[in-house]
Every structure is written in structure tokens, then in C-alpha cells.
Amino acid sequence: MAFINENYLKLPGSYLFAEIARRVTSFKDENPTADIIRLGIGDVTQPLPAACIQAMHTAVDELAKQETFRGYGPEQGYDFLIEKIIETNYTKRGITIGKDEIFVSDGSKSDCGNIQEIFGTNNIVAITDPVYPVYLDTNIMAGRTGILTENGTFEKVTYMPCTAENNFTPELPKNRVDMIYLCCPNNPTGTTLSREALTEWVNYARKNESIILFDAAYAAYITEEDVPRSIYEIEGAKEVAIEFRSFSKTAGFTGTRCGYTVIPKTVTGRSQDGSKHDFNKLWNRRHTTKFNGTAYIIQRGAEAVYSVEGQAQIKETINYYMANAKIIREGLQAAGIQAFGGVNAPYIWLKTPNNMPSWDFFDKLLHEVNIVGTPGAGFGPSGEGYFRLTSFGNKENTKRAIERIKTKLKF
Amino acid sequence: MAFINENYLKLPGSYLFAEIARRVTSFKDENPTADIIRLGIGDVTQPLPAACIQAMHTAVDELAKQETFRGYGPEQGYDFLIEKIIETNYTKRGITIGKDEIFVSDGSKSDCGNIQEIFGTNNIVAITDPVYPVYLDTNIMAGRTGILTENGTFEKVTYMPCTAENNFTPELPKNRVDMIYLCCPNNPTGTTLSREALTEWVNYARKNESIILFDAAYAAYITEEDVPRSIYEIEGAKEVAIEFRSFSKTAGFTGTRCGYTVIPKTVTGRSQDGSKHDFNKLWNRRHTTKFNGTAYIIQRGAEAVYSVEGQAQIKETINYYMANAKIIREGLQAAGIQAFGGVNAPYIWLKTPNNMPSWDFFDKLLHEVNIVGTPGAGFGPSGEGYFRLTSFGNKENTKRAIERIKTKLKF
Structure with missing residues (x-):
């Protein structure tokens, strides 16, 4: 049965x-x-950038000819795209990220939803409140929560209220938490965390061996110079943070589907016997087992986002x-x-x-x-x-x- | 930690x-x-069908103009594609499938890998042996197995040998099994199950309230008239079977990524208290929470597969x-x-x-x-x-x- x-x-x-x-x-x-x-x-309403349109037409034509046809690509994404991502979003901001630390996907919703699979089910999840519902829902599905209580919260989950009263900056939790979801710029509040606030979070995570799951889907909308575009601008973040990025809002890809996840090889978790394991390796196993790469045409479109x-x-x-x-x-x-x-x-x-x-x-x-x-x-x-x-x-x-x-x- | x-x-x-x-x-x-x-x-090597190429060019152009731009589509896939799938692969073969029983995805590897999430972790998994490794690997990741034993099998999994000796037809298991993966035509053996053998499986599943996870990724390659193209050609299968289909081998989409899963609303599982629940509803929740639809361009390409x-x-x-x-x-x-x-x-x-x-x-x-x-x-x-x-x-x-x-x- x-x-x-x-x-x-x-x-x-x-x-x-x-x-x-x-x-x-x-x-x-x-x-x-x-x-x-x-x-x-x-959802976005403006058409795709002309550069992406042109690149996708070219890619479609490549698939029409045997000499340029592409079948299965690397599950992690093509180098042509990964190199541009690293150069534009990380190297130029003084951050070193390796090619095998980037995993291209069909979008951030998939990544934010699937990432919890490589974590144990007994981890304590912390989410800012309010926030994009996918973080919580996927952890409910995985059994990391109890039931919904009368006050609208789920048992076992640490909610970190972000309201006008605390300037939408979550307080460090009093209980121990293991998986910390931060969405910055935040959906739905549109607010960001300052460099100081993020530094406090990175320090907390390093001290407690927690992991920060940093959703930066709206990073391209940041206008103020002192707001970090990436969590890796914070010292030590490469030890404790996984970052999610998306082309959806950056380049109008909500119906075109492309995103990526950054997992530095220095981000580790523990097994019950106390030994350390790289989350990069675990995610690579997940990504190559349950995903077969983002469509070639779409990756070429995403690559064109990085052209002049x-x-x-x-x-x-x-x-x-x-x-x-x-x-x-x-x-x-x-x-x-x-x-x-x-x-x-x-x-x-x-x-x-x-x-x-x-x-x-x-x-x-x-x-x-x-x-x-x-x-x-x-x-x-x-x-x-x-x-x-x-x-x-x-x-x-x-x-x-x-x-x-x-x-x-x-x- | x-x-x-x-x-x-x-x-x-x-x-x-x-x-x-x-x-x-x-x-x-x-x-x-x-x-x-x-x-x-x-992996395929021949270029995409000209009809798909043309359809994808048109779709790319639509995304270049505000009036025809498409953002988020339905996570389950666009009706224009779902209707063609039903008409060609089901209605024409005398099978009735509803539009909300089809879930379009970025490919069968994702679907075959993710489907186990909506099942309890205590279900007993049965796989034919040999078979496409994704079924087993994803169940290992989910904790439905014990460890790898010295004879190369995982504890708690029911292996059903398919060799020349039994004409590559798995025997019905002696112990109770809950989730039965059948790949037909089989990867890797290239063999198929006869109508009689499939009927036995459907009857077994109905009797034991098991679910058949039927991977028909290679259905388009069947040449012999008496081999079922879909499990739903077997009477009663709509009560117990979930079917996976793919455009990868059918139309050269290995690098273009599109597939779909069929879950009739009559397929149910039980909770511990004995009550019945529709897997269609559970998968819909999974699909809408962790997936944001297949790229519009790709769905238009897939639709063109069904043109004359x-x-x-x-x-x-x-x-x-x-x-x-x-x-x-x-x-x-x-x-x-x-x-x-x-x-x-x-x-x-x-x-x-x-x-x-x-x-x-x-x-x-x-x-x-x-x-x-x-x-x-x-x-x-x-x-x-x-x-x-x-x-x-x-x-x-x-x-x-x-x-x-x-x-x-x-x-």
C-alpha cells in the first residue's frame, strides 16, 4: 500500500x-x-533585452544543423555562461568564485526550493517574517516543521519578524538555528540589509556553524552604493553562505527560466558523527542526479545579458x-x-x-x-x-x- | 550547527x-x-525538427515585443501544449486524460527524480534490475533505502532481475512493494513488456494498492503494434499508474529540455490514518511550489512536434x-x-x-x-x-x- x-x-x-x-x-x-x-x-512586463533575443535566435539556428547541434550539456551549466557570471557579478566586485562553485538552473524558485534536500531533516530553520513563501513551504514538505499553530506560525520554525518597528532588520535568534533564509533585497518588503547587519549574520553563522541561504534575486535593483550586491562581499561569508541569483527580474526571464546557485567549496555541514562535508559536493550530486541542465538556447540568452x-x-x-x-x-x-x-x-x-x-x-x-x-x-x-x-x-x-x-x- | x-x-x-x-x-x-x-x-545527434526550429524562432520574437511578451506561465504548462499532448498520445489511442492530469516539465530526469517526494519515506521501492539509475539514486537520497551491501544491492529495495533467462520480464515480487518503477521500453536493455505482462503488473498494483511509476521516455521508438505505448492502454491503470514522457529522444530535445508527467486524478495513496489522498493534488502542490514552468520558447518548440x-x-x-x-x-x-x-x-x-x-x-x-x-x-x-x-x-x-x-x- x-x-x-x-x-x-x-x-x-x-x-x-x-x-x-x-x-x-x-x-x-x-x-x-x-x-x-x-x-x-x-511578474515583469517589458520585453526581453534585444541582445538576448538575438543570442537565442542564433542558438535556435545552431540546433537546426548537425555540425552545431547540442544535446545534453553539463548539468551545472555551460562554461560560456558561468565565466560571464563570475566575471560580472563577482570578480568585478573583488570576490573570487570558482567555476565549479556555480550551478546554473532553470530558475531560483527551483533552487530555493530544492536546496533544503541536502540538509538533514532535524535542522532548525529560521526565516524572516514576512518573506517569499517557498522557503517555508519546501521545509514543511520535507518535514522540518511541526504543524501550523493558531497564531499562524509553524512549530519548530524560528520566525524573525521584520516590521517598521525594527526597520525590517531581523534580530539574531536567541535559540540555535541551522538554516537561515535571508532574502535581500527582500520580497515582499523591498527593504535591504545593511553591510553591518549582514556582517552580524555572517559572524553568527560562523560562530554557530549555521548556513545562510541568501536569496539575491533582486540584487540588480539595488541603487544605493553601500548595500552589498552579494553576501560574499562580507568577510567570512564564503564559509557559511549559499547564494541564489536569478535572471527573472534582472533581465525579464520570468517566462524564460534561468538562475544559478553559488556554493563555495568552503561551505560545510556536519554528519552526526561530527565529520565535515562540503555542501558543494552534495549539491553537485543532487543537481546531476535530478536535473539535466538548463536548455542551451536559454543559457545563450542568459549569456547575452552580460554583453555590453x-x-x-x-x-x-x-x-x-x-x-x-x-x-x-x-x-x-x-x-x-x-x-x-x-x-x-x-x-x-x-x-x-x-x-x-x-x-x-x-x-x-x-x-x-x-x-x-x-x-x-x-x-x-x-x-x-x-x-x-x-x-x-x-x-x-x-x-x-x-x-x-x-x-x-x-x- | x-x-x-x-x-x-x-x-x-x-x-x-x-x-x-x-x-x-x-x-x-x-x-x-x-x-x-x-x-x-x-544522447541524440541529429538536429531538431525543422517545425520546432521555426516555432522557437517565432516564440523568441514574441518575447521581443511588449504586446506578445510572456512572463510567468502556468507551472503545469500551457494549454496549447497540453491539448496537443492529450490529443496525439492519448485520445487517438482511446485513452481519456484530462488537462489537469498533465504536468509539463523541463524533462523526465527531473520528474522521475522528484516524483518520490510526494510519497512517504517508509514505502518499499521496487526497481527492475538493470535500469536507469535515477530511480534508485533519488530514493537513496530520500532515505527510502538502507546501505549498499556487498552484493551490490541496497538494503530495503526490491530488485527485480531482468535478464535473458526471464526474457527481461520482471517477476511479480513476493514481498509487498509500494512504489514500482517500470521503464518501458527499457533503458538500458531496449526490451519492452508485453500487454499481458503489463496487465499483470496493473492487477498486482490494484490488489496491493501499489503505485506504478511508468517511464515511457522511449515510447516513440516502439515499432511493434502489440506493444503498449502508454500504461493507460491497460485496463485499470488509471487507478494505479503515473506515467513519464519526454521530448528528449522523441524529438531530439536532450539539450532543449521538455517532458511531462501524467497523474490521473484516480491515483491515490493513503495516509497513516487510512484515508485516501490524490497524488495529482500532491504533485500539483509540489510542482507549483518548487518549479516555475518550462520556458515559453521551449513549450512552443514542443508543441510543434505535434504538427503534421x-x-x-x-x-x-x-x-x-x-x-x-x-x-x-x-x-x-x-x-x-x-x-x-x-x-x-x-x-x-x-x-x-x-x-x-x-x-x-x-x-x-x-x-x-x-x-x-x-x-x-x-x-x-x-x-x-x-x-x-x-x-x-x-x-x-x-x-x-x-x-x-x-x-x-x-x-
């Missing part, structure tokens, strides 16, 4: 974006002429989105709503007026001004009373949305 | 193809002028490979070597002369006639004394290789 993985039964029924879709559909059914503006889901033209093109698109972020942030402030983020990230995190619950504010925004955003409570209990707007829409709609909030929303 | 997943330490050190690469490199270093012909790794031109083009390529298979099979037989498979699969499985150990035969073939194949022992203990050749090379080289075996190999 086949038994199921019962950890899945601990997962709450409805996924955040599915519930949003349900409410929007229901609203549209009742109000078929409503002019809805979506500032909700974190590609870098200029992604910068232009990021500037476009960040101009939207400024419109949202300043518009909210003008409307008397407290807003965070939006400077080093495409996300604006607002405090709901009068401490209104997130889902009530969602309904209010949808019904009164026909704008779809994302309830903060969907990202963790400390997201309650907050709300996320994103800058991935087009400028015209973003302006119209903010104008509506300023002129029509009553609170 | 972060602990590792110690199950990884149970895995044997060297992966089959890495060891082959090592031996070939070493031989080449000593014999730099040797004219090596590779009939080893199962695409179907004709893949048939031509498959015929090309199968002509090679015939050359190999008949050549081996002419050389006095017993050969199996190669009729409904691109693999030929030969019995080593004089019962020579597989790796010895590998070295003999490499050194005496400069041909690279794959040692049968690498696919499981019952593969010992066998050897795999593949028909994915070009015709000229395949002919030359067989000529060398016929005229120069001494045994």
Missing part, C-alpha cells in the same frame, strides 16, 4: 496568488466593466521599473500612507491605514479603486497590516493607479 | 558516465591518434536511429554475440562473450577496437555480464564500429 508524504497535509489549503485570483475573478464577474489595474503579482549591449538594455528596463517604484512610493506618501522599499527593489511595502487587516485592505483597494495588490499577511504573520505593490506594471497604469489611490480611496 | 542529509553518504562515489569519461580520457592520453567511435551515452510536419520529421529521425539499431543488432549477431533490444528502442543490450565482466568488456572494446559503450553493471547488479550500445550515432560511424567488432574484436 503506497503511503503519501504526510508533511504535505500540514500545508495550508490555498496558495496566496490562487486566492487573489479567486477574489479578482469573483469581482470581475460582478463588475464586468471595471478597469482593473494590477500591481500585485511580481545586454548590460545597457537591462539597466534601461530596471530604470523603467524603478521610476514606477518612485511614483508609487511618493504617491503613497502624498496620500498619507506609510511606504517602505522601492529604492533598492521593485517592491513597495505599505502600512495599511488604521492598521486594517491585509485582506480587508485588499478588498477595499479592489472594490473602491479597482487595484489589485498583494496582502502582506500572505507572506507571513508579521506581514499582517501591510500590503505589497509592485513596480512591474507599465508607467501609464502605475500613474493612474496611484492617482486613484490619492483621489478616490477613502480611509 | 547545520547537519547534512546523510542519506547522500550512502551513494557510491562515482557516477557511471563520469567513470566512463575518466577511462576514455585516460585512453586518449595514451593513444592520442586513436579513432574512437562512441556508442555509449544515450513535426510528426513526419520526428518519424524520419527515429527511423534513421532505428536503422542504426538494426545495423548494430544484426552485426553483433553476425559476430556471434547475443543481442537484445533494438526493435522497439534505440538501445541494444548484448551479452558479453564468455560471460566477461561488463567493465572488462568496456576496456576490451575501447582498447582493441576503440569503441565506447556502456557497461551493463553500471545499471544494476543484474546488468553484470551485459553491455549497452546505442543507435544515436551517425550511420557511417555505426557501420564502421560494427565492422570493427566483426573483423577485429577477438574473443
Whole structure:
């Protein structure tokens, strides 16, 4: 008799974006002429950089001829891409990363979700609260948590609240934690951790032999010079940190799928007998056993992001989105709503007026001004009373949305 | 202190193809002028179908314009592809499969590797022996096995030997098994299971509430009319079977990456309290949490496989490979070597002369006639004394290789 993985039964029924879709559909059914503006889901809208388009056309043509055809590539990714990643994102910032410390994948969601497999199930997981739900959900599935309690937290998980009160900087935990998920710039709050805060985390991890799982999917949006682009800018991080990067938001690859994980060979964990083991080696085994490499065409597209033209093109698109972020942030402030983020990230995190619950504010925004955003409570209990707007829409709609909030929303 | 997943330490050190690469490199270093012909790794060599090339160019262009740009797609795959899959591979064969019973992915290796996650860790795994190593390795990683014993088998796993003696048809196990991996046509033996044998398995699974994990990656190579293309051709299979399909060998997508998994909603497992749960729902949760969809460009390429031109083009390529298979099979037989498979699969499985150990035969073939194949022992203990050749090379080289075996190999 086949038994199921019962950890899945601990997962709450409805996924955040599915519930949003349900409410929007229901609203549209009742109000078929409503002019809805979506500032909700974190998906890009601008086309791919011309350099990527050209590179992918060339790659497609290569697959049409026997002499240039490519079958299985290295599961870890092609050198042509890995070398460009290292040069642009690490060497130029004074960080030394080896070619066999980079693992190209079909995107950060896969990597962030799969990375926990190489860890023991008894590790204590720490997550900032609120945060991207994949870290927690995948650890629930793997059995590293207890059940959902009445206060909205899972047993055995260490939640680190990040709210306006602590300037969205998580406190070092009082209990021992083993796997620490940090998302910086943070999804959903759009805030970043300072060099000092990150240094404290690296020092904590070194002292406690914890591992920092550092999701830098939004690194390309950082504008302030003193915010680290990579955790490896912090001394000692190469001993304790695994970093996730993505082309999704950097270059519009949400539907094109490419990301990568960095695991320095100096990052180790222990087996029960106390001996040390390289996580790089374990991940290599996982990656080569359960994954067969990212499509050649896509890797050529990703490579083109690092060309001179590609870098200029992604910068232009990021500037476009960040101009939207400024419109949202300043518009909210003008409307008397407290807003965070939006400077080093495409996300604006607002405090709901009068401490209104997130889902009530969602309904209010949808019904009164026909704008779809994302309830903060969907990202963790400390997201309650907050709300996320994103800058991935087009400028015209973003302006119209903010104008509506300023002129029509009553609170 | 972060602990590792110690199950990884149970895995044997060297992966089959890495060891082959090592031996070939070493031989080449000593014999730099040797004219090596590779009939080893199962990678395709012919270019992609023209229909796929054209479709992917169109898709790339769509991503270049805002009006046609695609961001995140459904994690389960686009309907345009799913509808074609159902129509061509199921409806036309009299099988009813719903759109929400198909999950498109980046390839069968991912699916075959990840599927075990939705099963409890106490299930008993049954694998045919020899077989594609991913089934076993991923269950070792998940902790469903004990350690490797001296006879080359893992504790707690039920091995079902498939050798010339039983016509490569696994016997029903005597102990209870919960998860049954069947690969048909089989990699590496190139043999298939008859309708009668598959019916026995489906009946066994229904009786014991086991699940059949049916890997049909090579279904497109079946030439004999009475061999089922899908497990769902067998009555009752929709209650107990999950099927994996791939575009890798069907359409040359080994470096382009697309596959899909079929999970009928009638396939259920139990929780410890005895209640039933749909595996479709569990896999949907897994797929939407840890995967963000296959690249749009690639899905458009896969869709084109089902066009009239695409179907004709893949048939031509498959015929090309199968002509090679015939050359190999008949050549081996002419050389006095017993050969199996190669009729409904691109693999030929030969019995080593004089019962020579597989790796010895590998070295003999490499050194005496400069041909690279794959040692049968690498696919499981019952593969010992066998050897795999593949028909994915070009015709000229395949002919030359067989000529060398016929005229120069001494045994």
C-alpha cells in the first residue's frame, strides 16, 4: 500500500496568488466593466533585452544543423555562461568564485526550493517574517516543521519578524538555528540589509556553524552604493553562505527560466558523527542526479545579458521599473500612507491605514479603486497590516493607479 | 550547527558516465591518434525538427515585443501544449486524460527524480534490475533505502532481475512493494513488456494498492503494434499508474529540455490514518511550489512536434536511429554475440562473450577496437555480464564500429 508524504497535509489549503485570483475573478464577474489595474503579482512586463533575443535566435539556428547541434550539456551549466557570471557579478566586485562553485538552473524558485534536500531533516530553520513563501513551504514538505499553530506560525520554525518597528532588520535568534533564509533585497518588503547587519549574520553563522541561504534575486535593483550586491562581499561569508541569483527580474526571464546557485567549496555541514562535508559536493550530486541542465538556447540568452549591449538594455528596463517604484512610493506618501522599499527593489511595502487587516485592505483597494495588490499577511504573520505593490506594471497604469489611490480611496 | 542529509553518504562515489569519461580520457592520453567511435551515452545527434526550429524562432520574437511578451506561465504548462499532448498520445489511442492530469516539465530526469517526494519515506521501492539509475539514486537520497551491501544491492529495495533467462520480464515480487518503477521500453536493455505482462503488473498494483511509476521516455521508438505505448492502454491503470514522457529522444530535445508527467486524478495513496489522498493534488502542490514552468520558447518548440510536419520529421529521425539499431543488432549477431533490444528502442543490450565482466568488456572494446559503450553493471547488479550500445550515432560511424567488432574484436 503506497503511503503519501504526510508533511504535505500540514500545508495550508490555498496558495496566496490562487486566492487573489479567486477574489479578482469573483469581482470581475460582478463588475464586468471595471478597469482593473494590477500591481500585485511580481511578474515583469517589458520585453526581453534585444541582445538576448538575438543570442537565442542564433542558438535556435545552431540546433537546426548537425555540425552545431547540442544535446545534453553539463548539468551545472555551460562554461560560456558561468565565466560571464563570475566575471560580472563577482570578480568585478573583488570576490573570487570558482567555476565549479556555480550551478546554473532553470530558475531560483527551483533552487530555493530544492536546496533544503541536502540538509538533514532535524535542522532548525529560521526565516524572516514576512518573506517569499517557498522557503517555508519546501521545509514543511520535507518535514522540518511541526504543524501550523493558531497564531499562524509553524512549530519548530524560528520566525524573525521584520516590521517598521525594527526597520525590517531581523534580530539574531536567541535559540540555535541551522538554516537561515535571508532574502535581500527582500520580497515582499523591498527593504535591504545593511553591510553591518549582514556582517552580524555572517559572524553568527560562523560562530554557530549555521548556513545562510541568501536569496539575491533582486540584487540588480539595488541603487544605493553601500548595500552589498552579494553576501560574499562580507568577510567570512564564503564559509557559511549559499547564494541564489536569478535572471527573472534582472533581465525579464520570468517566462524564460534561468538562475544559478553559488556554493563555495568552503561551505560545510556536519554528519552526526561530527565529520565535515562540503555542501558543494552534495549539491553537485543532487543537481546531476535530478536535473539535466538548463536548455542551451536559454543559457545563450542568459549569456547575452552580460554583453555590453545586454548590460545597457537591462539597466534601461530596471530604470523603467524603478521610476514606477518612485511614483508609487511618493504617491503613497502624498496620500498619507506609510511606504517602505522601492529604492533598492521593485517592491513597495505599505502600512495599511488604521492598521486594517491585509485582506480587508485588499478588498477595499479592489472594490473602491479597482487595484489589485498583494496582502502582506500572505507572506507571513508579521506581514499582517501591510500590503505589497509592485513596480512591474507599465508607467501609464502605475500613474493612474496611484492617482486613484490619492483621489478616490477613502480611509 | 547545520547537519547534512546523510542519506547522500550512502551513494557510491562515482557516477557511471563520469567513470566512463575518466577511462576514455585516460585512453586518449595514451593513444592520442586513436579513432574512437562512441556508442555509449544515450544522447541524440541529429538536429531538431525543422517545425520546432521555426516555432522557437517565432516564440523568441514574441518575447521581443511588449504586446506578445510572456512572463510567468502556468507551472503545469500551457494549454496549447497540453491539448496537443492529450490529443496525439492519448485520445487517438482511446485513452481519456484530462488537462489537469498533465504536468509539463523541463524533462523526465527531473520528474522521475522528484516524483518520490510526494510519497512517504517508509514505502518499499521496487526497481527492475538493470535500469536507469535515477530511480534508485533519488530514493537513496530520500532515505527510502538502507546501505549498499556487498552484493551490490541496497538494503530495503526490491530488485527485480531482468535478464535473458526471464526474457527481461520482471517477476511479480513476493514481498509487498509500494512504489514500482517500470521503464518501458527499457533503458538500458531496449526490451519492452508485453500487454499481458503489463496487465499483470496493473492487477498486482490494484490488489496491493501499489503505485506504478511508468517511464515511457522511449515510447516513440516502439515499432511493434502489440506493444503498449502508454500504461493507460491497460485496463485499470488509471487507478494505479503515473506515467513519464519526454521530448528528449522523441524529438531530439536532450539539450532543449521538455517532458511531462501524467497523474490521473484516480491515483491515490493513503495516509497513516487510512484515508485516501490524490497524488495529482500532491504533485500539483509540489510542482507549483518548487518549479516555475518550462520556458515559453521551449513549450512552443514542443508543441510543434505535434504538427503534421513535426510528426513526419520526428518519424524520419527515429527511423534513421532505428536503422542504426538494426545495423548494430544484426552485426553483433553476425559476430556471434547475443543481442537484445533494438526493435522497439534505440538501445541494444548484448551479452558479453564468455560471460566477461561488463567493465572488462568496456576496456576490451575501447582498447582493441576503440569503441565506447556502456557497461551493463553500471545499471544494476543484474546488468553484470551485459553491455549497452546505442543507435544515436551517425550511420557511417555505426557501420564502421560494427565492422570493427566483426573483423577485429577477438574473443
